[in-house]
Amino acid sequence: MTGVVDALAVTKRYGEVLGLNGFTASFGAGITGLIGPNGAGKSTLFRLLAGQLRPDAGTLSVLGQPAWSEGSFRRRVGYCPEQPAMYDWMTGKEFVVYLLRVDGYSRAEAEKRATQAIDTVGLTDAKARRVRVYSKGMRQRVKIAQGIAHDPELLLLDEPLNGVDPVGRAQLLALFTRLGRSGHHLIVSSHVLYEVERLTDQIVMISNGRALAQGDLHRIRDLIDERPHTIEITAREPRSLAKLLSGWDHVVGIEFVGPDRLTVRSRLPETFYRELPELVVREGAEISALHSSDDNLDAVFRYLSEGGR
Amino acid sequence: MSISAPRYAAGPVQLRGRLHRTLAILFRELQERAGAGTWFVMALTYATVVLTVVLGALFAPPGGASLSTFYSPFSSPAWPFLVLIVTTAVGSGAIADDLGNRSITLYLSRPIHLTDYLAAKASAVGVFIALAAIGPGVAGIVVLAGLGSISATLALSAIGAFIAVGLVTVVFFTGLAVALSSLSTKPLYAGVGIFGATFAAEISAETIGGVTGGTSIRYLGPFQDVQAAATGAFQTGASGTIDPLGASFLLLGAGILLLLGAWIRLARVEVVGE
Amino acid sequence: MTGVDRLLPIAGAAFRGSLRGSRTVALGAIAAVPTLIVVALAAANASSTQISDASLGLFGTLTLRVVMILVVLVIGVAQFRGEIEDDTLAYLTSRSVPRAVVAVGKYLGSVLACLVVLVPSALVPLAVAQAAGGSPIPSSTAFAVLATVILGTLAYDAVFLLFGLVSPSALLLGLIYGFLWEFLLSLLPGTIPRITLVYYLHALLGLSVTSGPLSGYPTVVSLGEAIAAPLGVAVAFVSLTAVLFRYEETAPLRSSA
Numbered sequence: 001m002t003g004v005v006d007a008l009a010v011t012k013r014y015g016e017v018l019g020l021n022g023f024t025a026s027f028g029a030g031i032t033g034l035i036g037p038n039g040a041g042k043s044t045l046f047r048l049l050a051g052q053l054r055p056d057a058g059t060l061s062v063l064g065q066p067a068w069s070e071g072s073f074r075r076r077v078g079y080c081p082e083q084p085a086m087y088d089w090m091t092g093k094e095f096v097v098y099l100l101r102v103d104g105y106s107r108a109e110a111e112k113r114a115t116q117a118i119d120t121v122g123l124t125d126a127k128a129r130r131v132r133v134y135s136k137g138m139r140q141r142v143k144i145a146q147g148i149a150h151d152p153e154l155l156l157l158d159e160p161l162n163g164v165d166p167v168g169r170a171q172l173l174a175l176f177t178r179l180g181r182s183g184h185h186l187i188v189s190s191h192v193l194y195e196v197e198r199l200t201d202q203i204v205m206i207s208n209g210r211a212l213a214q215g216d217l218h219r220i221r222d223l224i225d226e227r228p229h230t231i232e233i234t235a236r237e238p239r240s241l242a243k244l245l246s247g248w249d250h251v252v253g254i255e256f257v258g259p260d261r262l263t264v265r266s267r268l269p270e271t272f273y274r275e276l277p278e279l280v281v282r283e284g285a286e287i288s289a290l291h292s293s294d295d296n297l298d299a300v301f302r303y304l305s306e307g308g309r
Numbered sequence: 310m311s312i313s314a315p316r317y318a319a320g321p322v323q324l325r326g327r328l329h330r331t332l333a334i335l336f337r338e339l340q341e342r343a344g345a346g347t348w349f350v351m352a353l354t355y356a357t358v359v360l361t362v363v364l365g366a367l368f369a370p371p372g373g374a375s376l377s378t379f380y381s382p383f384s385s386p387a388w389p390f391l392v393l394i395v396t397t398a399v400g401s402g403a404i405a406d407d408l409g410n411r412s413i414t415l416y417l418s419r420p421i422h423l424t425d426y427l428a429a430k431a432s433a434v435g436v437f438i439a440l441a442a443i444g445p446g447v448a449g450i451v452v453l454a455g456l457g458s459i460s461a462t463l464a465l466s467a468i469g470a471f472i473a474v475g476l477v478t479v480v481f482f483t484g485l486a487v488a489l490s491s492l493s494t495k496p497l498y499a500g501v502g503i504f505g506a507t508f509a510a511e512i513s514a515e516t517i518g519g520v521t522g523g524t525s526i527r528y529l530g531p532f533q534d535v536q537a538a539a540t541g542a543f544q545t546g547a548s549g550t551i552d553p554l555g556a557s558f559l560l561l562g563a564g565i566l567l568l569l570g571a572w573i574r575l576a577r578v579e580v581v582g583e
Numbered sequence: 584m585t586g587v588d589r590l591l592p593i594a595g596a597a598f599r600g601s602l603r604g605s606r607t608v609a610l611g612a613i614a615a616v617p618t619l620i621v622v623a624l625a626a627a628n629a630s631s632t633q634i635s636d637a638s639l640g641l642f643g644t645l646t647l648r649v650v651m652i653l654v655v656l657v658i659g660v661a662q663f664r665g666e667i668e669d670d671t672l673a674y675l676t677s678r679s680v681p682r683a684v685v686a687v688g689k690y691l692g693s694v695l696a697c698l699v700v701l702v703p704s705a706l707v708p709l710a711v712a713q714a715a716g717g718s719p720i721p722s723s724t725a726f727a728v729l730a731t732v733i734l735g736t737l738a739y740d741a742v743f744l745l746f747g748l749v750s751p752s753a754l755l756l757g758l759i760y761g762f763l764w765e766f767l768l769s770l771l772p773g774t775i776p777r778i779t780l781v782y783y784l785h786a787l788l789g790l791s792v793t794s795g796p797l798s799g800y801p802t803v804v805s806l807g808e809a810i811a812a813p814l815g816v817a818v819a820f821v822s823l824t825a826v827l828f829r830y831e832e833t834a835p836l837r838s839s840a
Binding site for chain 3: 051070074077081099
Binding site for chain 3: 344345346350353386387390391393394397398401493495496497498500501502504505508509512513516517520521523
């Protein structure tokens with residue numbers, strides 16, 4: 001593997017809890033999304049990449065260097081951690097200037113770069129206020145500012161859109177896209193698939209500390225779509241409804257799970273959801289509840305982790 | 310995707326009384342504070358005090374041990390430090406932790422009274438301080454009685470004296486710990502405050518009292534008060550400058566006032582999120 | 584830029600971060616106690632000798648043994664422990680600065696912050712005693728007091744810096760060290776007190792001050808040894824901290840993963 005970041009069988013334990021469990025993946029050039037549900041191991045991976053934690057087993061390299069090492073190569077890496085904590089007693093600008101100076105920039109250069117970075121993330125008006133009074137969204141922006149201020153080759157963004165309002169999200173996504181197009185490498189984690197979809201097609205899916213899938217998002221989606229979609233319906237007359245649904249080509253299975261409930265398996269969920277209301281209106285079928293347990297990212301991960309690949 | 314008509318189904322629930330809720334917080338707090346550090350200091354306290362009591366009685370002057378023999382732990386320089394370290398270990402985070410991680414919001418949004426919350430926290434802190442301030446003395450006496458070195462009457466009197474002095478110590482230091490813990494979101498500051506306040510008062514009393522010869526200023530020193538209470542309880546016959554009964558009431562009163570201060574402070578706390 | 588150039592911003596931030604908000608008020612309150620006692624004595628019409636002796640005696644009993652330990656404990660432990668608990672250390676450890684520079688920078692900043700609190704705490708009572716008509720205090724005594732504060736701060740801060748890095752129970756560890764080890768062992772007979780720092784600080788006072796309450800500390804060590812011991816402890820503990828920090832994981836033990 002010769003990616004920007006290469007992980008080979010990386011394991012990290014927190015006592016008896018496994019943060020990463022033999023994680024193997026290669027993150028290439030450009031923007032890569034790291035997708036996984038909460039507790040999947042995304043932040044553990046970021047902490048390992050940022051040199052905060054040491055792998056218990058396996059090898060992890062960042063820009064060709066071991067992740068658990070210090071030195072000048074870290075100037076080529078920017079890190080925006082997930083946690084909201086910062087030096088609350090500093091102003092936003094002081095915070096960015098301080099970290100640039102720690103990186104070795106002169107005061108004048110640090111001031112100049114900090115001002116640019118703060119302007120870039122849209123925090124100019126609040127740069128002289130103490131971080132203590134910042135909202136969560138403002139904290140995210142200043143964290144991103146310190147991550148990009150030294151113009152790193154690789155930017156690690158751990159859940160960078162958490163707590164940011166919709167307008168801010170659009171602005172930050174545009175910023176990440178710009179950075180990606182200008183030759184920077186970005187690894188962006190999120191548990192919200194559509195956020196990452198707007199940024200990149202290249203993803204790494206992680207669950208329970210393992211990489212489940214890696215590559216083009218659309219190919220992974222196609223793989224997922226091969227699996228029938230399950231919908232649970234609560235209806236006054238489930239048998240009559242089943243009879244009507246059984247005539248649909250894309251419905252591949254119906255099962256009665258209670259006196260007023262049935263589960264339907266469809267290969268084309270979008271078609272199913274489009275046609276069901278028409279059926280209800282046309283046939284007068286009474287449906288009191290409709291629930292799909294796997295119409296979310298968790299279900300995708302469950303599917304992949306159960307060996308659906 | 311999920312579509313269903315909203316239906317509120319929760320019926321009336323019979324809640325258990327305030328005592329049960331207070332006990333729930335108390336047991337949680339006892340669990341939280343019973344860490345390795347606490348037991349280490351506790352073991353150190355027991356070893357020091359039990360040895361002092363037992364050796365003091367075994368090597369008592371001719372005539373054998375009397376009640377005043379068991380005053381020895383209170384004149385030892387180690388005792389105040391050990392009690393203070395236990396107080397800090399169990400008390401500094403009692404409320405500061407809840408303020409720091411904002412779990413106090415979760416407590417106070419439940420159907421409990423602030424008084425219940427504070428009582429539970431203070432009780433938990435008090436239990437540990439009692440274990441350090443009363444337990445070792447009583448344990449030493451039990452060892453001596455078990456060895457047959459002292460009579461049952463003397464043992465009972467000594468245990469009573471240890472409990473009496475221990476209780477005023479517990480009330481004062483519980484109040485101090487809880488009050489200072491309620492002032493900070495960091496146990497570190499509360500812990501240092503416990504030491505700072507105690508020693509500042511103690512050394513001020515000693516220095517000013519020593520220079521001016523005034524007796525009333527000596528009541529300012531918590532350990533001087535404890536020592537005075539002990540001289541009374543153990544009938545040492547020493548005519549100190551502090552009245553034992555007055556010192557005991559002062560410690561009790563100060564402890565209760567400090568708890569009241571913590572209550573007032575917490576009643577004004579506003580917890581905000583990020 | 585060299586590592587030394589990066590020390591300054593880190594030391595500056597450690598200094599500013601140590602003296603802020605309610606923490607400063609609390610530390611200031613503790614540091615003000617010796618002065619308040621001297622003021623109280625002056626108000627109580629104590630004699631000039633009594634006021635002078637008390638102001639010097641308080642340095643040995645209160646400032647050195649209690650105020651210094653508490654102030655340095657709060658500031659020293661918080662350098663690493665505060666950042667580990669707040670989860671802010673990632674901002675420093677993910678940068679290109681060597682970790683040893685971070686450790687030394689934090690140490691220097693925290694020493695300076697401690698001295699800002701402790702030097703007035705030690706010297707103002709002497710000045711107040713003079714102003715209140717106390718007997719003149721020789722400048723050599725004041726210098727000895729100042730040197731003791733500086734050496735004590737250098738040594739204790741290094742110890743507490745290490746405690747803060749390696750132990751989640753750094754406060755408890757610091758209190759046990761500061762009040763059981765340093766206090767009780769110094770009371771024991773023989774050579775045992777020589778394993779405490781306070782022994783050398785007392786020795787420095789005893790060897791430099793010729794009269795008054797601070798001259799009464801018996802010692803068998805020379806002035807050079809009395810100065811070298813705290814400095815040696817400081818260098819050893821800061822070096823140990825820098826080495827351990829290099830290999831220390833700096834994220835909280837349990838991650839949100």
